[in-house]
Amino acid sequence: MKKTFRILGxxxxxxxxxxxxxxxxxxxxxxxxGASTSLEVNVSQTPSTKTVLIEEFTGDRCxxxxxxxxxxxxxxxxxxxxxxxxxxxxxxxxxxLHYRTxxxxxxxxxxxxxxxxxxxxxxxxxxTDFSGSGGKITKGINTSSNTYSSWANQVAAQQACANxxxxxxxxxxxxxxTVRVKVYYTADGTGSSNKLNVAIIQNNIMxxxxxxxxxxxxxxxxxxxxxxxxxxxxxxxxxxxxSPVTQGTTIDKTYTYTIPEAYTDTYGNTSxxxxxxxxxxxxxxxxxxxxxxNACKAKLTLK
Numbered sequence: 557m558k559k560t561f562r563i564l565g566x567x568x569x570x571x572x573x574x575x576x577x578x579x580x581x582x583x584x585x586x587x588x589x590g591a592s593t594s595l596e597v598n599v600s601q602t603p604s605t606k607t608v609l610i611e612e613f614t615g616d617r618c619x620x621x622x623x624x625x626x627x628x629x630x631x632x633x634x635x636x637x638x639x640x641x642x643x644x645x646x647x648x649x650x651x652x653l654h655y656r657t658x659x660x661x662x663x664x665x666x667x668x669x670x671x672x673x674x675x676x677x678x679x680x681x682x683x684t685d686f687s688g689s690g691g692k693i694t695k696g697i698n699t700s701s702n703t704y705s706s707w708a709n710q711v712a713a714q715q716a717c718a719n720x721x722x723x724x725x726x727x728x729x730x731x732x733x734t735v736r737v738k739v740y741y742t743a744d745g746t747g748s749s750n751k752l753n754v755a756i757i758q759n760n761i762m763x764x765x766x767x768x769x770x771x772x773x774x775x776x777x778x779x780x781x782x783x784x785x786x787x788x789x790x791x792x793x794x795x796x797x798x799s800p801v802t803q804g805t806t807i808d809k810t811y812t813y814t815i816p817e818a819y820t821d822t823y824g825n826t827s828x829x830x831x832x833x834x835x836x837x838x839x840x841x842x843x844x845x846x847x848x849x850n851a852c853k854a855k856l857t858l859k
Contacts (some may be wrong), residue, residue, distance in 0.1 A: 564858070585738075595725060597736050598721060602742070603715065603716075604716055604745065604850075605715055605716060605859055607712075608631065608638060608708045608711045609645065609680075609840050609851040610628050610631065610642070610680070611678045612644065612680075613644050613648075613660075613676050614679060615648060616645065616653055616654050616763060617650060618651040618678055618766060619766040620676075620770070621651075622662060622771035622780075623767075624679060625774060626771040627705075629693075631693060631704050634708075643786060645732055646664040654763060656823050657714070659788070659793055681708055681711050682847065683848050684847060711812075716742070717742060717801075717849060718741045718745060720839055720844040722754075722837065722854035722855070723735070723854055723856075723859075726858045727859055728832060732812060733756075733813045734810065734811070734834070735837055735839070737807075738806060738808050739752065741802060745802070745843070746847075748800070749797045749801060749843065750799070750843055751794055751795030751798070751837070751842045752807065752809060752841050753794075753839065753842065754837065755786060756790070756835060756836070758834050760834045761785055761834070762781060763780060763782055786837075787830070790813050792851070794845050795842065837853070838854070
């Protein structure tokens with residue numbers, strides 16, 4: 557009888573261990589599957605000034621465009637984490653052969669770059685109108701860096717009604733990008749909703765660039781290092797509507813996106829590899845299609 561109970565007891569222990577092992581394995585599997593989506597994001601609840609978002613309209617066949625790159629770089633170096641840059645390559649005749657997108661083309665038309673008197677290079681600073689003429693485009697620049705720094709400093713001194721923070725991870729094997737963004741309203745926003753935008757940019761794309769001598773830090777005309785090249789919006793052309801926009805509100809959003817092996821130019825059918833290590837994510841919140849409230853560059857890791 558004792559032998560029978562001993563065998564039964566051992567069987568029960570083994571069964572318990574088996575179930576425990578299964579549960580542990582299932583938990584580990586669930587943790588592994590959820591690791592990419594359970595991103596931690598800490599957004600400050602302390603009122604702050606705006607981070608400057610420079611959106612440049614540029615082209616690789618535009619001889620003056622390297623001036624814009626240089627001036628934006630100077631502002632970015634001066635402001636550090638308080639500045640983000642996105643470069644949209646737009647056709648404007650034949651001034652851009654590579655890196656063009658439909659999103660960039662739409663922005664080009666909406667902000668009156670191609671039809672404006674100043675052409676490209678042109679830059680938006682938090683999509684704010686500094687022209688004084690009521691126009692949507694900030695400025696076409698081929699003059700001096702003073703305008704860039706002046707407008708950037710004006711934006712950087714403005715109080716933001718909301719803070720924004722983002723964390724992103726790329727699964728190297730599946731090429732899946734997961735981005736989590738938080739927005740916290742330190743004061744009441746304008747209107748009943750705002751627009752949250754999430755953009756992908758790519759750095760270190762080697763190609764040609766007319767007028768490269770104006771910005772020798774990025775290379776020569778035949779070996780130019782294109783930086784902050786816009787690739788895609790995870791949130792569509794004008795972003796995702798978020799609400800409420802009242803003081804004390806936290807908006808918490810997660811986006812997933814499969815990164816292609818290469819990005820193909822919308823018009824010229826040229827293709828450039830999407831090198832994972834060279835990608836960055838920029839998130840920004842705007843009152844609508846204009847007036848960017850705040851922006852940030854996501855903390856990005858590859859796994």
